[in-house]
Amino acid sequence: MPTRQAVRECGFGWRGALAPLVLLLAVTSSARASTLVAPHALYMDGSSRSAVLYLQNTGDTTQEVSIELEFGYPVSDSTGTVHVQLIPEPAPSEPSAADWVRVLPRRAFLSPGERRAVRFLAEPGADLEDGEYWTRVIVASQDIGGAEPAVVAEGVSAQLVLRSRVIIPLSYRKGPVATGVNLVGFEPEIVDSAVVAHVRMERTGNAAYLAKLELSLAAPEDPEGSPGVHWERDIAVYRDLYRRIELPVTTLPKGVYVLSLRLSTERDDIPARHILASAPVQVETPVLLD
Amino acid sequence: MLRRTTVLISLAMLLLPVAAFAVGASNQGIATVLTPLTVNGVRDLDFQNVFPGVAKAVAHTDATSAKWTVVGQAGAEVTVDFTLPASLASGGNNLSISFSSSDAGRNTVDNSAGATTFDPTVQETTTLEAASGELFVWLGGQVSPAGNQPAGVYQAAIIADVNYTGN
Numbered sequence: 001m002p003t004r005q006a007v008r009e010c011g012f013g014w015r016g017a018l019a020p021l022v023l024l025l026a027v028t029s030s031a032r033a034s035t036l037v038a039p040h041a042l043y044m045d046g047s048s049r050s051a052v053l054y055l056q057n058t059g060d061t062t063q064e065v066s067i068e069l070e071f072g073y074p075v076s077d078s079t080g081t082v083h084v085q086l087i088p089e090p091a092p093s094e095p096s097a098a099d100w101v102r103v104l105p106r107r108a109f110l111s112p113g114e115r116r117a118v119r120f121l122a123e124p125g126a127d128l129e130d131g132e133y134w135t136r137v138i139v140a141s142q143d144i145g146g147a148e149p150a151v152v153a154e155g156v157s158a159q160l161v162l163r164s165r166v167i168i169p170l171s172y173r174k175g176p177v178a179t180g181v182n183l184v185g186f187e188p189e190i191v192d193s194a195v196v197a198h199v200r201m202e203r204t205g206n207a208a209y210l211a212k213l214e215l216s217l218a219a220p221e222d223p224e225g226s227p228g229v230h231w232e233r234d235i236a237v238y239r240d241l242y243r244r245i246e247l248p249v250t251t252l253p254k255g256v257y258v259l260s261l262r263l264s265t266e267r268d269d270i271p272a273r274h275i276l277a278s279a280p281v282q283v284e285t286p287v288l289l290d
Numbered sequence: 291m292l293r294r295t296t297v298l299i300s301l302a303m304l305l306l307p308v309a310a311f312a313v314g315a316s317n318q319g320i321a322t323v324l325t326p327l328t329v330n331g332v333r334d335l336d337f338q339n340v341f342p343g344v345a346k347a348v349a350h351t352d353a354t355s356a357k358w359t360v361v362g363q364a365g366a367e368v369t370v371d372f373t374l375p376a377s378l379a380s381g382g383n384n385l386s387i388s389f390s391s392s393d394a395g396r397n398t399v400d401n402s403a404g405a406t407t408f409d410p411t412v413q414e415t416t417t418l419e420a421a422s423g424e425l426f427v428w429l430g431g432q433v434s435p436a437g438n439q440p441a442g443v444y445q446a447a448i449i450a451d452v453n454y455t456g457n
Contacts (some may be wrong), residue, residue, distance in 0.1 A: 040454050162335075164330075167454070169454065243457075
């Protein structure tokens with residue numbers, strides 16, 4: 001089973017002379033319609049202009065798989081919930097790569113167990129400004145070899161057939177790109193038996209801020225020895241993001257605590273060569289539990 | 291000239307040997323373990339036989355509900371989004387279908403009875419299980435055959451989108 005720790009990059013010797021050996025984690029399944037997509041995010045840049053996505057039919061019937069591109073990125077609502085909105089016809093001012101990334105092939109039939117590499121080739125115009133451009137890769141699959149429903153001689157039968165779409169991000173970087181974040185709000189609130197942290201962030205630079213958000217609640221007089229409460233989550237700030245994080249504190253004794261927030265680009269799910277590093281942001285504020 | 295170069299590059303890419311899937315083939319060079327995302331369509335939403343004039347509901351906890359499993363990066367946030375039909379078709383005839391705000395369920399273990407219900411008409415945001423990276427999703431619904439519903443096998447498609455948010 002994949003874990004964050006499973007994502008590793010190891011260099012041995014002369015990196016440039018050896019092609020990457022890609023290992024796909026095996027997923028066994030008895031499902032009749034099943035498509036594996038790897039990796040879960042694609043990165044391209046002005047020098048290579050290409051990326052590869054691997055597909056595998058892990059089900060036991062033939063799958064028809066098609067790949068489309070559509071502009072979109074995650075946004076948060078007033079409750080701090082993140083949604084991904086797909087925008088079929090983005091405004092010209094949007095940093096969309098959907099129109100100029102080619103997909104080869106766009107459609108394939110995969111027999112049970114069959115694997116296929118899908119290649120992405122960026123063909124932006126020569127006047128494309130430096131910066132990061134986004135699209136979502138939509139991998140749609142449907143079973144074309146499943147059993148037909150039994151035909152009833154007299155009467156009515158009803159069945160809804162499943163289709164699946166796996167959607168992952170693709171980023172294309174041209175020229176100098178940089179990222180960072182402004183912490184525009186960090187407000188703790190006591191709600192019932194939890195500390196709720198309201199975290200509001202705005203991206204800086206010209207590329208998405210892909211980072212890790214860590215929250216710790218600890219007693220100031222004994223920050224090392226106190227177990228406190230710790231929470232961490234990957235975040236993706238494409239423009240701005242609001243997160244509402246609830247830390248349960250039922251096991252903590254009453255008293256004054258320090259709520260610490262740290263934002264860093266130390267992501268272990270992104271290959272090191274694709275990480276855009278920026279200086280960590282760290283703040284803290286007192287919290288009274290009574 | 292640029293166009294020809296592009297075509298040649300494209301052809302060359304197509305002819306490149308695919309080194310993928312050679313699990314354990316070598317411990318030299320650069321090894322990158324790619325975290326996959328798998329969506330399994332386990333079973334269709336099956337109302338089986340229905341009677342004209344009699345509505346029939348399948349709950350998300352029923353054995354004939356639609357079921358998907360998702361396996362990906364442990365703890366990653368995903369959105370689940372359905373494209374739902376308004377009717378099923380058999381030849382030129384239609385059969386209406388509806389979905390209530392509690393017809394969908396999700397759980398990080400394979401237990402529909404303990405699932406968190408959600409509205410299948412609204413995008414749902416959740417996280418894959420912190421250790422296994424698994425998510426189970428179920429969907430029910432209700433068909434309402436007319437009193438004079440013609441006999442036939444009525445079908446439609448449900449599309450489930452699973453989208454990595456990066457959060």
